[in-house]
Amino acid sequence: MKGILTDRRNFIRTATGAAAAAVVAPGYRNLHAQQPREPPESHPNFPVNPFEREGRWFKAALHVHTTTSDGDVDVPTRIGQYREAGYDVVAITDHWKTNDLSGFSDETFLAICGMEAHPATGTGAPSHHFVCLGLPHPFELAKDMPAQALIDKAKAAGAKIIYAHPYWTAHSMEEMMEVSGYCGVEVFNAVCDLMASKGYNQVHWDQLLNKGRIVAGLATDDVHKSKDLDLGWTMVRAPALTQENILAAIESGCFYASCGPAVEDFRIENNTVRIRCSSSAVIRFFYNGSGGGRTFRAEPGQALSSAEWTFGGGKRSIQWIRAEVVDADGRHAWTNPLRAG
Secondary structure (H helix, E strand, O other), X not given: XXXXXXXXXXXXXXXXXXXXXHHHOOOHHHHHOOOOOOOOOOOOOOOOOHHHOOOEEEEEEEEEOXXXXXXXXXXHHHHHHHHHOOOOEEEEOOEOOOOXXXXXXXXXXXXXXXXXXXXXXXXXXXXXXXXXEOOOOOOOOOOOOOHHHHHHHHHHOOOEEEEOOOOOOOOOHHHHHOOOOOOEEEEEEHHHHHHHOOOEXXXXXXXXXXXXXXXXXXXXXXXXXXXXXXXXXXEEEEOOOOHHXXXXXXXXXXXXXXXXXXXXXXXXXXXXXXXXXXXXXXXXXXEOXXXXXXXXXXXXXXXXXXXXXXXXXXXXXXXXXXXXXXXXXXXXXXXXXXXXX
């Protein structure tokens, strides 16, 4: 654990040193301050429901490091580890660098080229961290580029953008709302949980949803050390194991996130939300606004495998509902939010 913490701190000091210096430099805020973004749509697009789509489930690791930046093994070794662990998709996302992944994909496995970039925030808070999935190789992003320009350039190159570990980077809604264009946020980051107990980002996610920024939630390893592999993953529903299909599913939210439990079905029909899942101790439904939640707990010595809740009829207008499952070992799974009304 000490090795993880030391390596990561050293890398962040090195990689963001220029940005940190810029914070105190005269004119920094004028140079890097983000332009106000358009307000969220009054009727935003919600993630598609993967349980209502045709296709197959693919287990995906979408935030992975190698010796190209600060991981402990090279690209072939890391990909081999994930293949052996039963993954169908691995995105190699080294800091500021892409990798040549030609030859690693076949009909049963997909390797996606990506990058983790961390441009300065407009507030002077610690840098943003964006996971950019589906970049070409080689591809470069300037470290001094303003955050929104960086997102725009990566998206223009075909990437899907994920907002990484906002709790670990001490970000508030001010930082998360100063940029747009990301389709998801890490609801769970295993390494951030291991080293700082700041891997769970449900509060940040719900705050975004309450502000009308409707994004999906992903779970990742953010693996640096081989012993920390296979602790968080995203189950993607797609018609075929191709980069085009997987990236389209990620962009549309056609997946659920987990660090243990399996979700078998989740849907809203006639003002009733229902979920079926693997054996669990707690099932929660979260929705917008103050006190927005319903919790179902298994009786002592028993387990839950489903829950349903009929909503509506009150003064509150429920706009979205997402589900969370917790098993007997405390491991979570998360569905994406669905439109409730």
